[in-house]
Amino acid sequence: MSRPRLVIVGAGIVGCALADELTERGWTDVTVVDQGPLFAAGGSSSHAPGLVFQTNPSKTMTEFAAYTVRKYTALGERCFRQVGGLEVATTPERWTDLHRKQGWAESWGVEARLLDPAGCAELWPLLDRDKVLGGFHVPSDGLATAVACGEAQAARATERGARFLAGHTVVGIEARGGRVTGVAVVTSGEYRTIPADVVVCAAGFWGPSIGRMAGLTVPLLPLAHQYARSGPLAAKGEGPILRHQDRDLYFRWHGDRVGIGSYAHRPMPVTQDEIGPKSTTMPSVQAFTEEDFDPSWRDAVELLPALAESKYEDGINGIFSFTPDGFPLIGEAPQLDGFWLAEAVWVTHSAGVARALAEVLVTGRSEIDLHECELSRFEQAQLSPAFIEERGKQNFVEVYDVIHPLQPMESPRPLRTSPFHPRQRELGAYFLEAAGWERPHWFEANVPLLERLVRRRRDEFADVPEEAKGMAAEPFLGVSQRGEWASRHWSPVAAAEAHATREGVALYDMTPLKRIEVSGPGSAAFLQRMTTNNVDRKPGSVTYTLLLDAKGGIRSDLTVARLAEDRFQIGANGNLDLDWLTRHAPGAVRVHDLTPGTCCVGVWGPRARELVQGLTDMDLSHENFRYFGCKSGYVGHVPVLALRVSYVGELGWELYTGADMGLKLWDTLWEPGLAIAGGRAAFNSLRLEKGYRLWGVDMTTEHNPYEAGLGFAVKEGKDFIGRDALTTEITRKLVPLVCTEVVMGKEPVRHAGRTVGHVTSASYGHTVRRPIAYAWLPIELAEPGTHVDISYFGRRVPAEVAAEPLYDPGMEKIRR
Incomplete structure (x- = not known):
């Protein structure tokens, strides 16, 4: 050969x-x-x-x-x-x-x-x-x-x-x-x-x-x-x-x-x-x-x-x-096939990086997940000489610093903002940053909601003996279950935002979500080959699906909305997905990044239909707008693409429009006075209660769909990249743990005195009123009821494997 x-x-x-x-x-x-x-x-x-x-x-x-x-x-x-x-x-x-x-x-x-x-x-x-x-x-x-x-x-x-x-x-x-x-x-x-x-x-x-x-x-x-x-x-x-x-x-x-x-x-x-x-x-x-x-x-x-x-x-x-994020640069140039990088690699990692790149060149994939290091991870906004210099210098300064996992770089910010940013600032948003985007994590404007929630919790537990209450109402908001580290870049306001989402309606800025359009003759066949689920459905449908590598590892998860016979809009995880699809697209298929010129707001909660229906020409009834469907119409004066999907487990829609109309869309939705603004802290709590995975954190190329609990997104009898490598025989599984304390993620999990896995995502579940952690465990320990310990800053945190999802297992809330 x-x-x-x-x-x-x-x-x-x-x-x-x-x-x-x-x-x-x-x-x-x-x-x-x-x-x-x-x-x-x-x-x-x-x-x-x-x-x-x-x-x-x-x-x-x-x-x-x-x-x-x-x-x-x-x-x-x-x-x-x-x-x-x-x-x-x-x-x-x-x-x-x-x-x-x-x-x-x-x-x-x-x-x-x-x-x-x-x-x-x-x-x-x-x-x-x-x-x-x-x-x-x-x-x-x-x-x-x-x-x-x-x-x-x-x-x-x-x-x-x-x-x-x-x-x-x-x-x-x-x-x-x-x-x-x-x-x-x-x-x-x-x-x-x-x-x-x-x-x-x-x-x-x-x-x-x-x-x-x-x-x-x-x-x-x-x-x-x-x-x-x-x-x-x-x-x-x-x-x-x-x-x-x-x-x-x-x-x-x-x-x-x-x-x-x-x-x-x-x-x-x-x-x-x-x-x-x-x-x-x-x-x-x-x-x-x-x-x-x-x-x-x-x-x-x-x-x-x-x-x-x-x-x-x-x-x-x-x-x-x-580099701007402290990781090496590994990968192929996006515009020149055959030109690869193995750059910004210190002696510490030299042989490991060399092995990984050799595996990619020879077999098409590395046994080690490389998403943090892949060259194409950077957005165009992160490639200016000024950005590279400023972030590179800051990484030098912080190389030995104690860094919290949520701690953002201080500059240059703001770099990328959604059209909703002015209103978010007026509401007292606490911003963190990812991929250059300013993302609100909670809003000071919701402090009155928190005060009402505290009073409500105190009333609910008025007859509970003092020794069972702990710290007044705080245990019921998840405050006392948070140590000093888990309390950084977090606020109990997130509890109020989570409850408002579960009981009313909230607006979530989803603009940082990467949006990709795939269009042209053969686009359906192309996406069928690239993804695990059946996306070749009638226009107006939305499909949750996965991108796999040649060995069946999860490269990403996507939502694919079919807008027309040869036009699809994809909700992706980042630039790596854009690069992957672009590299594989045949000549007649166009892959285009929609993100810079568009925006998205998630309108979620049991009152979402009540809010939006009075503002739109679309029929939002369950009979005429089913879950995982999409339609185009207007919200007030604003043209929107509406997808009936939800990452928080409640009724609602993602509403997309052009960046020029984004502020008008927010104001139109805000004007009736029904909605609150929700931040990423509440969002993360809500998605963990529903068991929604976060790619790059909960699963990577090192995991296959079945062990990650995503076998439902694999269509039987369909040919796609990674199909031949898939097996349903698994030795480990991603499972939810209910704990006695909120942990951070990446902690070891122990059973019978030995280390058996590690935590991926963690938060407090404000609806289920328990700290939640997702973790990888051997299949023999993945059954609900199994007791394990999480080692958290050297302390033992008892935890128990739970059945998922923890919230609304019958999917009644999201399909109402």
Whole structure:
């Protein structure tokens, strides 16, 4: 069988690892080119301190790092020393966060433990133990010698047929008919082209320059990061890598010296012009700025007093790559087939990313979910040079910060706003951000609703004994079931909004939901092939369906509204869905992003029909407008497309219109005085009560429809991508848990003393009056009534598997 001709740009640790992974899988026509020498080629790999800490809030990033540890450990001590990793807390907030990190490690299968100050000092005798509250120790973390790792992997790849070419400067990416054909290089003053069917850019911080040659924006910002060594010390150690994140510092031993890395200084962005090839110095290293490092040295001496006997030396400002969201860039260019990226990858994740990309290239999909890292995840609004720089610098500043999962970036905001935004601000919306969109999470205008709800709850429980009430009415609003972390970026106002939705009617801004139009001859057949359910129904119908990959993993879930014979509107999860559909669409089918020019408001609640029917020319009776149907008409003066669907489990419609008419639509719906505005906090509570899954959180490509509880969206006897790989025989299942406390998500779940799964989504169910968590569990534990424990910041939270949905199992509310 013929193999593609593949060229990798960049012989750093990522390029070498990718060549190794690809040749191991039988792709032997592999050429790796680099403008520098082999293998200290001049990129970040040439100076990287080589820290490999595995634990990360992202399961994907943890698995990348864990594979890197396994692979590089097998290469020998010249490449990797498994000295362990130790993070110390000097503040109560950090000590709390280390308990959260211990939960991630347990969820993702990394052996770790929390230590008291004495245990930390035993591993790092230089520590001032009086400054330390505790530590987090991972014995399998370690130090990778990046150049040696690259060379060792390159040697294996060379034995299998790969070529590594030094002194080859890439000057162009050649293409024809929308597909890459080769790489133009200059070597020893001569220009030549290396033919290629596939090109992978693994050029590190030079990635934006190579991307421009292919007509691609690479959202990566090179930033300088300081590293220095102490003078010789009386002690000589080989202890674990040490992180003092409260001061943005890390430490490692170099014989009788201690290396010190700092993220505490100002962001130092570096332009592509400033990191061109240099004949006398390493391109990845800039002049050390002592004035930036001096405060960090003082902080280092405070934690490690023995450093005071020396002075720092051998300092560098070394360049690393940062992206707007802190994740790598993996994937194929949207406008140039065959041109791929493996960019913004640190040594920590290098082998894991290389394996994942090799799997994608050879088999069409990675065994590890990549949605957080895929190149096409960014919206057009997130690709401006100003955005890339500002968010990249902020990620540098926050690299060691304690970050709440809902904590948004502060700037640039607002970037994207719905037409309803002015009214939301008038109502006192508390905004968080996602994909650049400002999204209200609750409204201060609803405080009176909360006050009424509290009075009502107190009246209901007036005869309940005091000892059973807990904290007055608070248990019945979910307040006392929330710890300090679960209370951040949340308000009890969400309880009032949830109750108002269940009992009246609320308006939810659904504008950030990605909207895609698929049209043209053959569009129905195309969508039938792409999705799991039957979307080839009569115009006016709406279908819930899934996108799968070749192995049957869930790429996304969609609602598909058939508007005409050859025109469909799709409610999708984001830009990845747009990219996936665009790549697969035949020539006659047009795939178009409707989102920027349109808006959507969800009108949901038992009084939704009462509100909208008096404003529209459409017949909204259940007999004439069935659940999962769609119609076009007017609401007041506003032309709308109405879909009778609901993500909160109540009667209602999604109303779509052009962005120019959005504010008029909101005002028209608001004027009768029946509706309140609802935010994302209430929305999340309501959807969990109904068991509605959130793609990317509750399920990913690592799960199939049957284990995710979405088998109903798979049409029997229908051919679609991933059909042949599907099986109904499952070993795990996504199930709801009712708990005694609101958790955050990603916590480990235990049964009989062992870790058996992890939490995905969590919230308080204001209707069922219980904290809810969805979790992946082995099939033998997935039966209702099974008792488990959630480990939450090191505490045991009892939970029980429940039957789903928790609210309205007969679907009576939504179909009335």
